[in-house]
Amino acid sequence: MTPLEITKVDRQRYRLSGELDMATAPKLEEAMDPVARVNRGLVLELEDVTFIDSYGLRALVQLSTRLNGSGPLVLAKVPDAVQRVLDIVGMQTLPGIQVRDDG
Amino acid sequence: MAEETTAKVIALGERLRQHRTERGLSQAQAARELDVARTAYRLWELEAAKPSPDRWRLIARWLGVSISTMLLGEDLIDEQDAAAADLIAGASRAGDETWDDISAATTGDFFQQERSAIASQTRTGKITSAESGRLTASLDHMLETIQTRAAVPAPGVFRKELVADDSAPEIARTALVVTAAGIDEGIVERAELLTSELVTNSVERSEGGTLLLAITLHPHLLRVDVADASTAPQKARDQRAQWSLAITSELASRWGAGREAELNVGWFELDIPLDA
Numbered sequence: 001m002t003p004l005e006i007t008k009v010d011r012q013r014y015r016l017s018g019e020l021d022m023a024t025a026p027k028l029e030e031a032m033d034p035v036a037r038v039n040r041g042l043v044l045e046l047e048d049v050t051f052i053d054s055y056g057l058r059a060l061v062q063l064s065t066r067l068n069g070s071g072p073l074v075l076a077k078v079p080d081a082v083q084r085v086l087d088i089v090g091m092q093t094l095p096g097i098q099v100r101d102d103g
Numbered sequence: 104m105a106e107e108t109t110a111k112v113i114a115l116g117e118r119l120r121q122h123r124t125e126r127g128l129s130q131a132q133a134a135r136e137l138d139v140a141r142t143a144y145r146l147w148e149l150e151a152a153k154p155s156p157d158r159w160r161l162i163a164r165w166l167g168v169s170i171s172t173m174l175l176g177e178d179l180i181d182e183q184d185a186a187a188a189d190l191i192a193g194a195s196r197a198g199d200e201t202w203d204d205i206s207a208a209t210t211g212d213f214f215q216q217e218r219s220a221i222a223s224q225t226r227t228g229k230i231t232s233a234e235s236g237r238l239t240a241s242l243d244h245m246l247e248t249i250q251t252r253a254a255v256p257a258p259g260v261f262r263k264e265l266v267a268d269d270s271a272p273e274i275a276r277t278a279l280v281v282t283a284a285g286i287d288e289g290i291v292e293r294a295e296l297l298t299s300e301l302v303t304n305s306v307e308r309s310e311g312g313t314l315l316l317a318i319t320l321h322p323h324l325l326r327v328d329v330a331d332a333s334t335a336p337q338k339a340r341d342q343r344a345q346w347s348l349a350i351t352s353e354l355a356s357r358w359g360a361g362r363e364a365e366l367n368v369g370w371f372e373l374d375i376p377l378d379a
Binding site: 017021022026 | 131141269270271276292296299300303306346347350
């Protein structure tokens with residue numbers, strides 16, 4: 001099992017690694033909700049995310065709503081396997097979420 | 104690199120896992136360093152698949168052990184063969200070619216490289232023709248063992264009752280990866296996601312109960328069935344469930360969901376192309 005790990009890069013930027021699903025989504029919520037509440041915008045680097053499903057996607061969308069419109073939730077360094085899932089559900093069309101593959 | 108001829112024999116999967124965790128790497132990072140797909144690496148650690156011979160040198164180098172030590176852990180050579188190979192590696196170290204260092208960090212046909220090394224060392228008198236014969240016989244035996252292993256048909260069926268809790272999707276994905284070992288990486292990746300969706304839906308329906316998982320691998324078809332006996336009234340389809348449906352209909356060759364014999368059943372099939 002590859003648990004989710006969350007590493008702080010700076011005040012508004014965090015790196016996720018591992019799998020984001022039903023088992024690990026609560027960890028994301030617990031760690032990131034307090035951060036989202038006090039920030040205008042948040043960047044999550046997904047380079048080392050090796051798996052995401054619909055439950056993981058929902059966790060990201062819920063996190064974006066914690067920002068309360070104060071800024072976007074940016075998904076950065078998105079690996080191909082994750083990008084394919086984001087594309088299927090049209091994640092980039094959701095308000096409050098930006099998908100970038102650079103950085 | 105004859106450093107470990109007396110070292111404890113450790114299976115490759117365990118050795119990989121130990122080395123990776125000691126270095127604080129994720130499976131994805133280790134796979135990247137070894138230039139293989141993550142699923143393949145994961146299977147090596149689970150001992151559900153073996154790396155092909157063209158990866159052996161790179162893996163041994165990565166682990167920091169001699170290739171003989173690694174093959175000993177793989178049951179591909181015996182202690183005597185390993186000692187012979189390491190002795191010769193030590194003997195030839197002063198020369199221009201070192202047994203274990205020939206193309207040490209490159210991939211390529213291991214057997215061809217070994218044979219030409221044996222030939223060249225025999226020619227230059229670094230090893231005797233008796234030693235050369237012994238090593239060649241050892242190589243032939245290794246090759247035969249691998250071919251026998253490869254000829255074993257893929258195990259076809261996995262059936263298990265799982266507790267319907269938040270760990271079930273991950274358990275089901277691991278079972279899928281192991282059962283589908285050896286088929287095309289892209290198909291396994293799609294199947295992992297589809298399996299996760301089926302199981303997540305089932306857990307949301309029947310939280311705390313049990314669910315039945317069946318994975319069936321046919322020669323050209325992979326099928327996964329998930330069933331639970333929940334009688335909870337159907338909840339309104341939320342956004343996640345809509346995404347789940349979108350993912351399933353996009354990726355599965357065929358899929359279905361419904362009630363059969365008092366069970367909620369969801370299933371998908373993925374075609375495995377002939378050349379995959």
